[in-house]
């Protein structure tokens with residue numbers, strides 16, 4: 605199968621991403637394409653600063669809740685259950701600081717193929733009494749759901765897991781894992797960075813305790829606008845030790861010496877928020893919200909299937925799941941010399957990336973044209989002197 609023309613109502617959104625005219629942008633799993641409107645939004649931030657000085661905060665601060673509301677719509681969260689932070693590492697560190705480790709309940713269970721930044725945070729928690737239990741992957745692509753379920757028991761405190769694996773785009777059975785965690789009194793933190801904006805999410809239906817992600821990838825919002833969801837009934841149950849004055853019930857009352865946590869999601873905030881990133885992320889979040897992730901997913905499945913057909917035809921090793929229901933929005937494949945070929949593709953403005961032991965990752969997002977898949981693999985073949993494997 606070649607890249608069959610996709611019945612593609614989403615291509616009209618391409619015009620909002622002029623950068624696409626100068627490249628083949630298959631790297632939205634790492635950095636979504638910049639929407640033209642991000643320039644206007646950043647300019648608005650700048651103008652407020654220039655014209656209103658300190659009183660710009662009156663406009664800037666509400667942007668936290670506005671940004672959170674856009675995310676809430678995308679992940680089907682109840683209003684008031686999301687807030688904005690700077691990155692997923694910071695979210696994890698804040699959540700880790702909510703927990704105490706008792707000898708009988710100190711296990712932190714996650715995949716051995718987890719995104720490293722998340723692992724680094726929880727490994728450091730071992731200094732405070734956590735015990736990390738890493739569930740191995742048998743083939744480097746998937747972690748068996750049963751292996752995750754078996755690792756979660758009455759000693760498990762928290763399961764900081766990926767919804768979609770960064771190195772293979774494997775979609776975990778989050779629902780089953782969350783149900784098991786709940787049944788033994790453990791909390792799941794679902795890292796949705798590789799799914800938000802590309803794979804439909806309903807955090808309420810999942811019943812997950814916490815979810816997080818960022819805006820840099822499929823949300824096309826650039827770095828610095830990460831988000832945290834906390835299940836409504838849990839919001840006030842936790843008091844993060846990693847905190848700051850914006851987590852206070854009245855930051856501008858300057859009360860001393862102890863923290864009095866806000867009753868809202870702001871209790872998870874720390875110091876002064878990085879507001880410019882929220883302006884920068886606005887357009888991408890808005891566009892994804894407007895299209896709806898279901899439509900994005902429909903197109904993505906057709907596009908990634910077309911990529912897999914090329915990968916098979918060229919005899920490369922597929923390092924992503926074949927089954928639609930297990931495959932996120934990226935496709936990963938490998939061959940000898942793939943890192944060098946990836947570098948050359950980037951030099952020629954066919955944007956993709958390479959991960960050690962996984963290979964080349966590509967992700968045609970909603971703004972990609974079907975014929976770009978043919979262009980991409982054609983260029984890859986050219987770099988290899990016309991060869992497949």
Ligand SMILES: Cc1ncc(COP(=O)(O)O)c(C=O)c1O
Pocket residue numbers: 690691692693694719721722766768769770795796797798818830
């Ligand atoms: C699953 C996942 N989690 C987290 C991150 C990044 O975390 P941070 O926002 O701390 O840079 C990435 C990729 O950058 C990722 O793919």
